[in-house]
């Protein structure tokens with residue numbers, strides 16, 4: 184007797200999609216589609232700017248990881264999801280039938296329709312983006328006498344990018360930096376104490392900070408702010424936010440008035456029960472941060488819920504984990520934000536490194552002894568990988584010699 188295997192198609196396989204793929208049982212017929220051959224550790228792409236990380240150190244072979252999980256990988260881009268016919272169509276023309284689809288396509292750079300962004304700025308979303316910026320800056324440094332780099336976006340990715348630029352170039356007198364944030368503080372949504380601390384640190388370096396003054400347009404030589412101020416710029420890094428990939432709207436997984444794909448708390452699309460949308464692409468009833476750790480947890484739950492739904496069982500709700508957030512500002516400072524507590528300590532950089540090392544070692548396609556050389560290579564190349572204190576408690580952090588508790592403003 185032939186037993187029918189349930190078909191699952193996963194669209195997008197970085198944090199959320201890969202976590203789902205790893206959790207789905209081999210007994211299912213699982214196909215994973217992503218245009219890129221590599222999983223990328225996006226939360227550390229800023230370290231390519233300083234040379235702390237290499238592109239290879241942030242990538243893992245996606246096909247091998249998925250094969251180890253017992254599933255099929257197709258390197259291709261999905262162009263349409265037909266919820267009615269339960270089919271996923273790829274750019275190469277494949278039409279994949281599914282019983283359940285898990286959609287984990289993340290976000291794309293948001294240009295907010297500001298003139299000049301697409302032509303004159305450098306996006307900052309992938310390993311390749313960060314490498315291009317690093318290489319361009321190297322050329323500019325050798326060809327221009329004085330130059331300013333402008334980072335647009337004062338959220339985590341913009342602040343972390345600026346930190347790495349300062350790590351590498353703060354002693355080069357020819358180089359200056361500016362950071363622009365439309366909101367009224369750096370790191371909007373975080374305690375204002377971090378903004379104040381960053382401003383204090385930046386006073387010692389050639390950095391100008393522009394908050395509450397959104398970008399109006401970009402030209403080849405500068406950034407114009409809404410106030411009329413012009414910031415000369417030899418290189419403008421665009422780290423100003425995310426928009427949903429067009430696929431979600433075209434496949435009717437986003438409909439007005441929603442910006443991102445609405446899902447129930449169990450991650451099921453509000454428009455199609457056979458589709459789970461997870462990671463950055465999803466809009467939950469109770470919004471959660473677009474963060475890798477949420478994406479990973481959503482991936483694991485989507486795998487469970489897909490299995491439950493196919494078996495006619497009740498689905499579980501997503502309960503966002505209360506994890507502390509680590510924000511690095513190059514080698515100048517690292518912040519740990521847990522509830523309303525903000526701790527600052529350079530030593531915390533090792534904790535951020537530990538989270539990365541742990542994840543890469545667990546996810547690397549090679550297991551056992553084969554994994555050791557790769558892990559050691561990554562450790563050696565990361566010159567601030569001191570220990571793996573990812574499990575440090577807040578009490579332990581407070582006890583660090585250089586730890587400061589930031590006063591909430």
Ligand SMILES: Cc1cc2nc3c(=O)[nH]c(=O)nc-3n(C[C@H](O)[C@H](O)[C@H](O)COP(=O)(O)OP(=O)(O)OC[C@H]3O[C@@H](n4cnc5c(N)ncnc54)[C@H](O)[C@@H]3O)c2cc1C
Nearest residue numbers: 195197198199225226261288289340462463473474475478
């Ligand atoms: C500079 C920077 C720093 C960050 N720092 C942190 C941090 O310190 N901590 C933290 O928790 N988070 C951080 N984040 C956020 C984190 O990276 C995201 O939340 C996370 O990547 C979201 O995972 P995801 O799987 O939903 O989407 P992504 O990681 O964006 O993956 C989406 C995948 O979908 C694929 N895809 C897209 N379109 C298609 C298509 N049409 N067909 C098939 N596949 C497709 C893409 O190729 C990609 O592999 C940072 C982000 C940036 C940019």
